[in-house]
Amino acid sequence: MMCFWSGIFNIFEKTATIKKFSKCFSRLLYKIFNKEKLSDLAMNYISMNVATNILGVGNAATLNGIKAMEEMQKENTKKDIPSNNMTTFVLINTASLQLIPTSMIALRVMYSSVSPTAIVVPIWIVTFSALIVGITSIKTFNKKWG
């Protein structure tokens, strides 16, 4: 499955649209990441990773995430210690950014819930607050370790 996504996203990567796409995301992402230490290619992969996370395509997100990590590792000076951007990036991936929790809704339908989608907004609230706590704490750690 991951190979399939790798194929699909390789097409997207080579088009000109990726630049526009990545630009849309970068405004927001540069608030979280350190701009100087991030190559354009890494930014492309991070944007694709975030987009696939939001859409809930787990396998594609993992793949783009790995490629983003590889790009960031190239910029990293100490190879066995992750850079600040890398820790932040991994943290974002451990928080679920998924906009529509597909599998959860499907499961609720399966167990004949009265309102399967009632959980969507609460999930947004919860995810968002968890993300804020996560990013704040990783930023604190990053500062502490320099």
Place this chain on the structure above:
Amino acid sequence: MLNYVVICIVPLMILVILIIGIKEKRDVFKLFIDGVLEGLNVVYKIFPYILAITIAIGLLKDTGAMNILLYPLKPFLVFLGIPENVIPLCIMRPLSGGASMSVVMDIFKESGPDSISGKMASVIMGATETTLYTITILFGAVGIKKMRGVLFAGLLADITAIIMSIILVNVGII
């Protein structure tokens, strides 16, 4: 209605990518094949890490060692006001996606998806990610062994998610 939207997202995304590729006159099929090969390389590289963590967690779970190790957490979770049958989910969620999914299914079967535990389980399951697995794969792929607080921050985010969902359910938003 929303169900249809949900089902359509992934195929639509693939279609959009293909259309963009064709519109820009790229050799879509060749790019796809190259990408698949590249993906195979990535899978090859992270496979040992996936295997290691899957087996390690499987062993911990099936031998019951996990229950013993995580037993001290239980009073804390009870103190937070979590229903008894949601507690295993809170403990399992960062470790294993499959195992926590089966816990959710048990809860749904036992008390239904619209009960308090059902709602709480849905929100916790939907709002968090398999923290440990994600960290292992992403750091494993580039061969980094020091984590620098990522695990701690990730778990802190998970705890926040659990607390927030308890608050939301108790306040009556869901």
